[in-house]
Amino acid sequence: MSAEMKTPYQGNRRTCGYFECGKCSKRWFSANSWANCNQKCKSCNTNVYPYKQVKHEKSDDPPKEIRPHPQEMCQKCRQLGFFCGSRIASYKR
Ligand SMILES: [Zn+2]
Ligand SMILES: [Zn+2]
Known part of the structure; x- marks a missing residue:
């Protein structure tokens, strides 16, 4: 277990998260x-x-969020500098 593991999922893909x-x-x-x-x-x-x-289920066809994704609240969006739900984000490491 590394200190880097802050979430249950450790892959490179986008997931549905429960907070x-x-x-x-x-x-x-x-x-x-x-x-x-x-x-x-x-x-x-x-x-x-x-x-x-x-x-x-289908990583290439993510479900739409009911509300718009709050980019300013999302660490990934801030790291990327753009919407983390875009296709490019999944392939960026
Ligand atoms: Zn709170
Ligand atoms: Zn995001």
């Missing part, structure tokens, strides 16, 4: 959740890692 804020107990779901990437809680701004990640 629960440890501070305010807010729960949310994201169709764009990545290994070792947190998302910010909308309520209290805490960085939260997903407690559960589920691989997409």
